[in-house]
Amino acid sequence: MAETASRTRMKDYRAHERLPSQQEIELEKLPSLHENPLGSMKLSIKKCLIVATALGLGLLPARTWTSADGTKTFEGKLQSYDAAEGKVSVTVRNGRILTFSADKLSEADRTFLTEEAARRGGTTQNRAAMEEFSLTDIGKAFTKMQILEGDAFTPHEFESVPEYFILYYSASW
Amino acid sequence: MQAAPQLVESYQKDVVPNPKVEMIHISRDRNNAAALKWARDDKLPWPAIMKDQIDASLLTHYSNRVPSMILIDREGNKVAEGKGPVWDKIKTLK
Numbered sequence: 001m002a003e004t005a006s007r008t009r010m011k012d013y014r015a016h017e018r019l020p021s022q023q024e025i026e027l028e029k030l031p032s033l034h035e036n037p038l039g040s041m042k043l044s045i046k047k048c049l050i051v052a053t054a055l056g057l058g059l060l061p062a063r064t065w066t067s068a069d070g071t072k073t074f075e076g077k078l079q080s081y082d083a084a085e086g087k088v089s090v091t092v093r094n095g096r097i098l099t100f101s102a103d104k105l106s107e108a109d110r111t112f113l114t115e116e117a118a119r120r121g122g123t124t125q126n127r128a129a130m131e132e133f134s135l136t137d138i139g140k141a142f143t144k145m146q147i148l149e150g151d152a153f154t155p156h157e158f159e160s161v162p163e164y165f166i167l168y169y170s171a172s173w
Numbered sequence: 174m175q176a177a178p179q180l181v182e183s184y185q186k187d188v189v190p191n192p193k194v195e196m197i198h199i200s201r202d203r204n205n206a207a208a209l210k211w212a213r214d215d216k217l218p219w220p221a222i223m224k225d226q227i228d229a230s231l232l233t234h235y236s237n238r239v240p241s242m243i244l245i246d247r248e249g250n251k252v253a254e255g256k257g258p259v260w261d262k263i264k265t266l267k
Binding site: 169172173 | 188192193194195196197198199200201202205207208209210211212213216217218219220221222223226227230231232235236238239240241242243244245246247248249252259262263266
């Protein structure tokens with residue numbers, strides 16, 4: 001499958017970016033998927049600034065998050081993870097961004113966050129090389145790549161610049 | 174022209190795990206709909222560039238045969254040609 005076979009596309013993101021509508025929330029007050037709708041939550045909210053070490057993590061698919069004690073779950077897309085402050089921001093179904101302490105999450109979720117931060121850190125190191133490559137004749141030729149996602153082609157970018165490219169000239173006929 | 178299942182398998186085995194190399198399908202289909210149908214039908218896992226995006230680029234200079242396979246480096250130098258030599262080379266890229 002394209003999703004699994006091909007390397008992950010690099011999504012545009014900006015480190016140190018301040019996220020809109022930051023809110024801080026106690027995880028204990030997050031709803032269980034099997035309990036309350038998000039709209040009925042009682043939120044303890046205060047404004048929160050993302051510190052300079054924040055990592056913007058781009059458009060990852062939604063995942064089910066589990067509380068540290070394993071009793072509550074909720075779905076949402078990881079918006080950012082501030083490794084230095086231990087703060088996680090997750091976009092939930094109604095579009096609201098929830099920010100809370102990573103230690104409120106299960107060990108599996110914390111491992112996921114650590115791996116995502118490491119992966120994106122590596123991507124950052126590749127950014128300069130990718131931008132330089134995009135200015136070359138070969139790099140320009142590859143700016144229009146697409147890949148099958150579901151039933152449609154979608155734009156595709158290299159996660160990092162390969163050293164070699166296999167050009168496979170072919171057609172359906 | 175259908176992609177041999179063996180090519181998909183070889184891609185999964187030898188290209189996907191190797192960050193030094195990527196395969197790009199240079200579509201010679203006359204229209205994007207035909208290319209999309211082929212990709213859907215055969216679940217082609219590699220990135221592709223459609224014909225209308227290729228014609229103005231230097232990718233047209235490497236081959237005018239279908240099917241054909243060329244290995245180039247970042248500077249655009251041809252390193253190997255033909256599936257056998259290309260695969261022999263990429264297996265040395267660890």
